[in-house]
Amino acid sequence: MNFEYYEKELDTLSEYRRIHSLNVAKEAVRLAEKYGADPEKARLAGLLHDITKETPDDLQLKIIENGGIILTDVERRSPKLWHSISGAVTVRDKYGIDDQNIFNAILYHTTARAGMSRLEKCIFLADFTSAERNYPDIDVIRKFAEVSLEDGMLYGLKFTISRLSGRGNLISPNALDAYNEILLQK
Amino acid sequence: MNFEYYEKELDTLSEYRRIHSLNVAKEAVRLAEKYGADPEKARLAGLLHDITKETPDDLQLKIIENGGIILTDVERRSPKLWHSISGAVTVRDKYGIDDQNIFNAILYHTTARAGMSRLEKCIFLADFTSAERNYPDIDVIRKFAEVSLEDGMLYGLKFTISRLSGRGNLISPNALDAYNEILLQK
Numbered sequence: 300m301n302f303e304y305y306e307k308e309l310d311t312l313s314e315y316r317r318i319h320s321l322n323v324a325k326e327a328v329r330l331a332e333k334y335g336a337d338p339e340k341a342r343l344a345g346l347l348h349d350i351t352k353e354t355p356d357d358l359q360l361k362i363i364e365n366g367g368i369i370l371t372d373v374e375r376r377s378p379k380l381w382h383s384i385s386g387a388v389t390v391r392d393k394y395g396i397d398d399q400n401i402f403n404a405i406l407y408h409t410t411a412r413a414g415m416s417r418l419e420k421c422i423f424l425a426d427f428t429s430a431e432r433n434y435p436d437i438d439v440i441r442k443f444a445e446v447s448l449e450d451g452m453l454y455g456l457k458f459t460i461s462r463l464s465g466r467g468n469l470i471s472p473n474a475l476d477a478y479n480e481i482l483l484q485k
Numbered sequence: 486m487n488f489e490y491y492e493k494e495l496d497t498l499s500e501y502r503r504i505h506s507l508n509v510a511k512e513a514v515r516l517a518e519k520y521g522a523d524p525e526k527a528r529l530a531g532l533l534h535d536i537t538k539e540t541p542d543d544l545q546l547k548i549i550e551n552g553g554i555i556l557t558d559v560e561r562r563s564p565k566l567w568h569s570i571s572g573a574v575t576v577r578d579k580y581g582i583d584d585q586n587i588f589n590a591i592l593y594h595t596t597a598r599a600g601m602s603r604l605e606k607c608i609f610l611a612d613f614t615s616a617e618r619n620y621p622d623i624d625v626i627r628k629f630a631e632v633s634l635e636d637g638m639l640y641g642l643k644f645t646i647s648r649l650s651g652r653g654n655l656i657s658p659n660a661l662d663a664y665n666e667i668l669l670q671k
Contacts, residue, residue, distance in 0.1 A: 372665075372669050373665055373669070376668075376669060453653070456650075457650050457651070457653055460646065460650035460656075461647050461650045461651050464642075464643050464646035464647045464650065464664070465643070465647050467639070467643055467668065468668075469665055469668050469669070470646070470661055470664065470665065472658060472661060472662070472665070475656055475658060475661045476658070478650070478656065479558075479559050479655055479656065479658070482562075482653065482654075482655050483558050483559070483562060483655070
């Protein structure tokens with residue numbers, strides 16, 4: 300995989316987003332090695348997971364449409380979810396990376412879902428624990444991330460669902476399915 | 486409808502639960518009259534919504550099984566949801582009340598669901614706003630309940646989803662669907 304080329308592509312992003320992407324890639328590789336996912340795929344998905352995050356909304360919708368993806372009602376009304384979908388399509392269709400696992404890792408990196416692969420879990424979690432993250436409970440989630448992918452994810456999903464419901468924002472059913480699945484497997 | 490008989494049946498419950506049931510019935514009638522649901526059905530569903538809440542767990546599971554209902558994984562692991570299901574079955578099979586709307590009003594009175602009838606909404610909401618309720622935000626939800634059934638429900642659903650996710654408890658997908666549906670219709 301041509302990592303240098305993809306790292307160069309990050310120059311189109313803001314400096315904050317570029318550093319975040321590099322950090323997520325690094326953290327995703329670490330988690331992949333620890334938990335038995337493919338480190339090269341983790342690096343690639345980490346580098347490119349936010350590649351369309353700064354793309355204008357209308358262009359993102361175009362990318363999604365051209366990618367043949369029909370948004371659910373919740374997705375259509377949740378612009379913060381669009382970059383995951385347009386990002387997955389971009390990696391597949393613009394960069395020609397034809398790998399379902401990488402596609403899904405980017406597609407579900409914001410919401411998670413039930414039945415995630417280890418690679419998908421690594422990207423979801425690395426996005427919470429990457430080096431530059433600095434929110435109140437960062438030490439707690441980093442600690443859980445060392446216990447298991449699922450413990451780390453559960454903390455992130457609790458945080459996300461609590462915050463969104465407290466604010467009265469839409470919540471992806473995929474996030475709830477992932478949350479319930481982890482609890483049911485405990 | 487033989488309300489006296491059903492009120493007498495409440496004597497099998499604790500005094501707290503009996504008073505709560507009478508209050509939910511009264512509040513459900515008030516909401517039904519305000520929002521255009523059937524007040525007699527609201528009274529009946531309100532009286533009987535918790536009829537199995539104090540029934541032992543193993544007996545509730547038996548009632549549910551005998552009623553031909555297969556629990557989802559989330560429901561099986563959430564004993565607090567069982568009384569809604571065993572209650573609906575009891576009202577249908579023991580009391581012979583053959584009314585799908587009353588059945589659903591009791592079945593979904595704890596979780597709510599997408600696509601609720603007005604009767605179902607009245608019972609769900611009356612369970613939050615009945616006269617004896619006395620939790621911190623009771624005045625707020627009572628105020629929203631006067632705006633619309635959906636505004637009142639949304640407040641209740643926000644409260645429930647935030648609390649459950651904060652505690653790391655399972656959350657019924659039906660609750661999330663109801664929550665998202667109200668937000669999407671705003």
